[in-house]
Amino acid sequence: MLRSRIIPCLLIHDGGLNKTERFKPGKYVGDPLNAVKIFNEKQVDELVLIDIDATSKRRxxxxxxxxxxxxxxxxxxxxxxxxxxxxQAARIISLGFEKVSVSAAALERPNLIREMATAIGSQSVVVTIDVKKGGLFSGENILTHNGTRKHKISVTDWIKQASLLGAGEIVVNSIDRDGTMSGYDLDLAKRARSATDLPMTFMGGAGSVADMEALINTVGVCGAAAGSLFVFKGAFKAVLINYERPKQLVA
Structure with a gap:
């Protein structure tokens, strides 16, 4: 039976871990390997690592x-x-990763999703969608390359297309909420959830376990991912790696 997952998301920048806010340059929060060791001890459901330099630097x-x-x-x-x-995706899986996420490359060449699904299985293909609200009448935009490149397709249309091409999971990330710890964009989450039956994870804005509970209660079984919540402590955002699940998910 599927259950909701609580997922730390770590951003790699210049070889270290970095926490952004609304995709702007962020704060150094430590070494990736040290963070992995700590999260091992905390028995997290899953860990997401995103190299935010790789696509923008074309490497x-x-x-x-x-x-x-x-x-x-x-x-x-x-x-x-x-x-x-x-x-590349197959090589990453061979190293011991369970899933590989794509964003910009899939938007530029959607058939990459199908190719990856053939190579590593749909269950290992994650399509991540970074979303930012537009102007008063322009709705929302999908952005890539650290929020610098806009794509014309709508969020729900891209979710549907990615699902048909063989994605096994969709991740929706609110740029407007990134690093703010102000709560998830629940309206965005509901609309995204309605576009597919695939497993779905939401990121951007989690500031408390209560925010995760609100997300799960709103959209049902899903992944609730967060960065700041798991690496900062207190009003002054001292760096402290931590992990807590909503009580409803504690075995």
Whole structure:
């Protein structure tokens, strides 16, 4: 039986971990391997790692770093950043990752989703959609390349297309809520959830366990992902890696 997952999401920038706010330059929060070791001890449901430099700098994933992370990890791993071919995705899976996420490359060449599904199985293909509200009458836009490139397709249409092409999971990330710890965009979550029956994860805005409970109560079984919530402590955002599940998900 499917259950909701509570998922830390770590951003890799210049080799270290970085926490952004609304996709603007963020705060250094530590070393990726050290974070993996701590999350191992906390028995997290899943860990997502995104290299936010790879796509914008047009470079492929750092396979050596990913190998080190996979060797150290005792939890399911998902990686995104710089993946442009099914061969790269297969290599990442061979290192010990369970899932590979694509964003910009899939929007530029949607058939990549089908190619990846053939190579590694649909269950391992994650399509991540970064969403930002437009002007008063322009609705929402899908952005890539760290929020600098706009795409014309609507969020729900892209979710439906990605699902038909063979994606196994959809991740929807609110740029407007990123790093704000002000709660998830529940309206966006409801509309995205209505577009597909695929497993879905939401990111952007989680500031408390109560925010995660509100998300799960609104859309049902899903992944509730967060960055700041799991790496900051207190009003001054001291760096402290932590992990807590909503009481309804504690076995």
């Amino acid at each position: 492929e994933p750092d396979f050596a770093r990913l190998r080190s992370i996979a060797i150290e990890s005792r939890m399911p791993l998902c990686y995104g950043g710089g993946v442009t071919t099914a061969e």
